[in-house]
Amino acid sequence: MLNLPISGIIVEGNEAGGHVGSQNLASLLKEIAPICPLPLIAAGGIYDHHTASLANILGANGVQVGTAFLLAKECQISPIYQELICKGEENGTSLISDKNGHLTRLLNISSEYPLNKSLKAAVEKGDLINGAFMAGSSSAYLEKIEPVENIIQRIMKK
Numbered sequence: 001m002l003n004l005p006i007s008g009i010i011v012e013g014n015e016a017g018g019h020v021g022s023q024n025l026a027s028l029l030k031e032i033a034p035i036c037p038l039p040l041i042a043a044g045g046i047y048d049h050h051t052a053s054l055a056n057i058l059g060a061n062g063v064q065v066g067t068a069f070l071l072a073k074e075c076q077i078s079p080i081y082q083e084l085i086c087k088g089e090e091n092g093t094s095l096i097s098d099k100n101g102h103l104t105r106l107l108n109i110s111s112e113y114p115l116n117k118s119l120k121a122a123v124e125k126g127d128l129i130n131g132a133f134m135a136g137s138s139s140a141y142l143e144k145i146e147p148v149e150n151i152i153q154r155i156m157k158k
Contacts, residue, residue, distance in 0.1 A: 008061070011029055013028055019103070026054075034059075043063070043065075045136060047065065047155070051138070071086065072146070081123060092108055092140050093136065094106060106133055107139065118132055
């Protein structure tokens with residue numbers, strides 16, 4: 001893989017929302033950072049300066065942030081989706097495995113997790129029946145919709 005013309009590698013832990021692997025970000029960075037000559041971009045559980053700094057300490061050169069930006073005022077997803085994230089609590093997401101063992105991190109909004117739920121239904125309509133409301137574990141710490149500038153400042157703050 002390192003022979004390909006790439007300039008960095010995204011290392012995504014299972015704290016991220018959506019389709020993820022089985023390892024957390026810290027364990028992945030601990031394994032990959034010492035052997036990878038390319039810049040590493042950490043993803044999964046990053047939502048503020050503290051979490052971004054921790055990723056840096058563990059060997060990441062930058063971060064990729066997902067769930068926090070779903071709460072950006074400028075984000076054009078369903079207001080219902082944003083509200084569900086704002087109401088998230090600790091342990092407010094779960095890793096759900098499909099029949100092939102592939103993991104997806106979703107908000108806990110139902111006791112049922114059929115495998116045919118749709119991200120499109122969640123994003124466009126906020127459909128509580130058919131929607132797959134993907135969000136990272138950081139949703140427990142995100143409480144309000146705010147301008148994207150504020151989110152960036154919270155991550156970059158020193």
